[in-house]
Amino acid sequence: AQTVTQSQPEMSVQEAETVTLSCTYDTSESNYYLFWYKQPPSRQMILVIRQEAYKQQNATENRFSVNFQKAAKSFSLKISDSQLGDTAMYFCAFLPRIIQGAQKLVFGQGTRLTINP
């Protein structure tokens, strides 16, 4: 069974600063995806960034980038030039790339990020 651990329950930074959220996971699968989702107070779970395990290059989406360390099973999210709208709960999630059975996301417990003006 896969597990995802986010060790930072809460973080707070000033607007325009850079912040890094941590995530570690445990799996015996060799092929999988990793995701960061954002859940603002509106509750909608919004995809932030996606990483395919077989790709060594770290994914980047505008101000968001990841540091994917496959051997260490680590997947951190860096938010550069943070904005007030980045305030949300952030979830790290694991999706095994399997041929049969349910393709289910396994989520961490989340990190509550607050961007202060």
Next chain:
Amino acid sequence: ETGVTQSPTHLIKTRGQQVTLRCSSQSGHNTVSWYQQALGQGPQFIFQYYREEENGRGNFPPRFSGLQFPNYSSELNVNALELDDSALYLCASSSLLAGVTDTQYFGPGTRLTVL
């Protein structure tokens, strides 16, 4: 491109009642997954539907059941509601091709309160 939609937004029921939650998948997607998110927790997988059949289930009792329709929309039914069923219910759609799926996109959720 139409995103994932869910209805209703909020729902209040009493213990022992039954509830049906609805989800319309994103256009082009053929798979729907349901998750339960208790307050302050990460979402937990309930089950997944593909081609109108259940394609896997999490650790939820049989009183949680579902359906998928030919247009790939889906329903989640919960019978004999318990207080612990109070949660945010999230629906996610994705494409399953050659047995393998990709990114799941979520709807806005249904907040269920059981009194």
